[in-house]
Amino acid sequence: MRKYLIIVGLAIILLVGYFYQQNRPIPVKGYLVTKKDITETIVATGRIDLGNRINMAFQVGGIVDQLFVQEGQQVKAGGPLIELEDSAEKNRLELAKVNYDLALAFMKSKENEVLAEAREIYNQAKINSQTLYDRYLRLYSLVSIGGSSQNEVNNARSEWEVALSKEASAKTQLESLSSGGAVSDDAKARVEQARLQIREAEIALEQKILLSPIEALVYSISKNKGEYINPGETAISIGSAMGFVVADIDEKEHEKIKMDLDVFLSSQAEPNRVYKGKIDRISPSVNPQKGTIEIRVRLDDENVSLKPDAAMTVEIVINETKGVPAIPRSFLVEKEDGHYVWTDQEGKATLLKAINKPLLIGNYAIIDNLPEETVLIEPGNFREGKNIQVEMLTSD
Numbered sequence: 001m002r003k004y005l006i007i008v009g010l011a012i013i014l015l016v017g018y019f020y021q022q023n024r025p026i027p028v029k030g031y032l033v034t035k036k037d038i039t040e041t042i043v044a045t046g047r048i049d050l051g052n053r054i055n056m057a058f059q060v061g062g063i064v065d066q067l068f069v070q071e072g073q074q075v076k077a078g079g080p081l082i083e084l085e086d087s088a089e090k091n092r093l094e095l096a097k098v099n100y101d102l103a104l105a106f107m108k109s110k111e112n113e114v115l116a117e118a119r120e121i122y123n124q125a126k127i128n129s130q131t132l133y134d135r136y137l138r139l140y141s142l143v144s145i146g147g148s149s150q151n152e153v154n155n156a157r158s159e160w161e162v163a164l165s166k167e168a169s170a171k172t173q174l175e176s177l178s179s180g181g182a183v184s185d186d187a188k189a190r191v192e193q194a195r196l197q198i199r200e201a202e203i204a205l206e207q208k209i210l211l212s213p214i215e216a217l218v219y220s221i222s223k224n225k226g227e228y229i230n231p232g233e234t235a236i237s238i239g240s241a242m243g244f245v246v247a248d249i250d251e252k253e254h255e256k257i258k259m260d261l262d263v264f265l266s267s268q269a270e271p272n273r274v275y276k277g278k279i280d281r282i283s284p285s286v287n288p289q290k291g292t293i294e295i296r297v298r299l300d301d302e303n304v305s306l307k308p309d310a311a312m313t314v315e316i317v318i319n320e321t322k323g324v325p326a327i328p329r330s331f332l333v334e335k336e337d338g339h340y341v342w343t344d345q346e347g348k349a350t351l352l353k354a355i356n357k358p359l360l361i362g363n364y365a366i367i368d369n370l371p372e373e374t375v376l377i378e379p380g381n382f383r384e385g386k387n388i389q390v391e392m393l394t395s396d
Helices: 002-023 087-145 150-181 185-206 251-256
Strands: 026-032 035-049 053-057 062-067 080-084 209-211 216-221 234-240 244-250 262-267 274-282 292-299 311-328 332-335 338-345 348-353 359-361 364-366 375-377 388-392
Touching (some): 087 150, 251 292
Antiparallel strands (some): 262 274, 311 364, 338 375
16 A cells, blocks of 8 residues: 555656646747848959059160059059159250250350341441432532533432442341341251250150059059169059959849949958949859859949959848848748747747748848737747747847
8 A cells, every 4th residue: 555655646746747847937039029121132252353454664674763653552644653763864854955055045146146247237238328318419419500410410319229229128138137037047957956855855754754644543563663674564554443343143143133233342351441332234144154143343432442353242232121020030930831930928939920921131031910029939849838938139
């Protein structure tokens, strides 16, 4: 009898323990449903693309004297890039300017000499004309008293008229020379030759410096200061200053990619610095080797200085939904007859069925009939109606 009572007592203890375990709340993770902004993105790896690239070289050789830019730096159109040692060319230009000044001085002195001579000839012709005119008048006055013959008067008049013509000719010549005709062809030739020497020296000096033909970004510089560079050897490579990033997207995501979608980019060298842009080109064909489609992103800030070919993280914003009661997709329970979520109903685990198929956005799901402030519980190995003790997770 005693043995029987012991067995019954143990059975009762086990039964009580079983029911206690069944009714004891189990710990679960909870999530409070709140409205939030949901963003669906595609992340890929891209690189900086300069677009058109220009390799620039000197027409003459020389030693690099000045580097005005660095790789990755932007430069304006006409801005200096690299300059070779040019002391000989500068001296040549200064000498050409001195020779030009001397040629001008020589031309001026010759001009003064010619003008002085023409002025002397004119003055002499004027005096001679006046003298012969006075003689003509004197002989004319003596004809009436027999002091001179008519023939003498006529001869005097003819001589005066010839002298008057010479005076007019000398005056015309002087006026012509005074207006610029006094310069000799030899003097003009010397000045023109000196001017050409200046231009030749200027061209030689200009060949010692490279200027950017466009607003550009410096891609690479092949020489350091003090190094020699040969004629025609690439000294510097530049490209369009317009910032572009190209990236390969999995062809499975092709339908989601649209023109002008917002894109956030960060350099893998500086991941905390974020740039913004938009898709401005989508390749019409798939790369068969990679199974990808190339897109191009144009940066909003065209003045951003980024190193060419630098690796970039590309995050494309596919969809943005504002103020919706979204939940983590991991809280969804999929069954044959639809989708469910576990909820906390007065400390008991309760299944709630979604009226419509949940809208999936990235790592989140949106259920139409899920009220805000509902407490969801993380799916686990328990039955409906099970007592639960909820430990809330962050809703972010």
